[in-house]
Amino acid sequence: MSRLVRGVVARGKGAPVSVETIVVPDPGPGEARVKVQACGVCHTDLHYREGGINDEFPFLLGHEAAGVVESVGEGVSGLAPGDYVVLAWRAPCGECRSCLRGRPWYCFDSRNAVQPMTLEDGTPLSPALGIGAFAEMTLVAAGQCVKIDPAARPEAAGLIGCGVMAGFGAAANTGNVQRGDSVAVIGCGGVGNAAIAAAHLAGARKVIAVDIDDRKLEWAKGFGATDTVNAGSTDPVEAIKALTEGNGADLVVEAVGRPETYEQAFYARDLAGTVVLVGVPTPDLKIELPLIEVFGRGGSLKSSWYGDCLPTRDFPMLIDLYLRGRLPLDKFVSETIKLDEVEAAFTKMHHGEVLRSVVVL
Known part of the structure; x- marks a missing residue:
């Protein structure tokens, strides 16, 4: 059944974000529902709020996330409930002209969830970079879930989903x-x-x-x-x-x-x-x-x-470097915050006070 969770929504250009109730549907074919553990506050989220990406408001913000798979839809293989994952905003389709030429890091038809997440009144939300992870739970294409070593702290691991990888x-x-x-x-x-x-x-x-x-x-x-x-x-x-x-x-x-x-x-x-x-x-x-x-x-x-990355290859590699003490991911985490502190985190980021504020759920 659909889940009601809290999420950070940008309703209009330049308007302060708000924490609202989000409806996250059951995963359909090829989809996965993920319980978000941590999500970094990236400058791209502020671009969305400011209308610098597009004007498809309202947005469900957040995309630098790590979490645990809660459920998967029909036809999903290689991914199961309980898997610890980082969410990627590029999930190569395997079929476009770039993928077929052996360049999946340039995939021109990256996969996202087909079903929309919505507000309680049924208004569809546009998830930031096809993820929308400033929420207790989110719906993505199964291919966006990249399994990593569960020894990695989610506050640090999620950052490779965008800024660090880029x-x-x-x-x-x-x-x-x-x-x-x-x-x-x-x-x-x-x-x-x-x-x-x-x-x-x-x-x-x-x-x-x-x-x-x-x-x-x-x-x-x-x-x-x-x-x-x-x-x-x-x-x-x-x-x-x-x-x-x-x-x-x-x-x-x-x-x-x-x-x-x-x-x-x-x-x-x-x-x-x-x-x-x-x-x-x-x-x-x-x-x-x-x-x-x-x-x-x-x-x-x-x-x-996206750093011309192939998430299934590069995310686990960066996590291995982190766990071996060669990539100091923890140094990127300036502070941990709650969902209702995202707007304040945007201000700190704009003033250069932090490298990353990380929402912990």
Whole structure:
């Protein structure tokens, strides 16, 4: 039977979120219902609330989640009630042109639950990134449930469902960071620090953290940054060049999603270097670059979709690194909160006071 649970809803653009009663239906074919244990407060949730993704209000927010499978629908195999999972917002279909070419991390028809979750009056909810996990229970496609080692704390494990995976994968997968590379990361929130951690683990010889907040730069050192640059008081392009023998970095990860920081990333890379955009821009933003510079500098300008990850491969790997003490997921958790504290967490995130607030249910 359907379950009535509490969930965090954004009813209109810019309006404060509210905790409301949500109707979560029984899982249908190919679906799973998950009891959420913890869910991180990601900047993408704030984008949804602000109408920066689309205008399909009301939204059921939350997507960086870990929990336990409560029930599964018809035809689901390899997943059972009691399984401990992290929820992924990409569940490769196995049938689109990208999956058939052996590139499921680019799946163009990712699976989500077919049935909607609703308010008590029957109003359908749009779940953030097809998940909607600021709720005591949520309904997803079974393929969105990635089983992980139950030894991992849910407060930390859930973060690989979005921000940590996006940043880590931006450096490791999209940027293909190699031993001995120089890497600069612009924007040292959760995503940027995950990119720093990936570069450090890969053996980069220099990992330069760039931000305008000294507190965030100090946090970045804990994830492996060898050098820090405050872009509020120093020209970051010149500072990065000075730290790389005047050449620029082999890889620059832009984790802000702003035209000015993307331009800094473009000019701060070495010849034939790579820029990876993983910061999420709003639809109104535009960039303008001299085409001769795009041509003359060579290299690659890339966008990173979800860290170009394959959740079934990468989530368990990151959890293993965490459990072996090589990936400090716990350092991302600035505080644990309740459902009714999400709005306050958005304010803290906006002011740069936290890396991640995590809702614990």
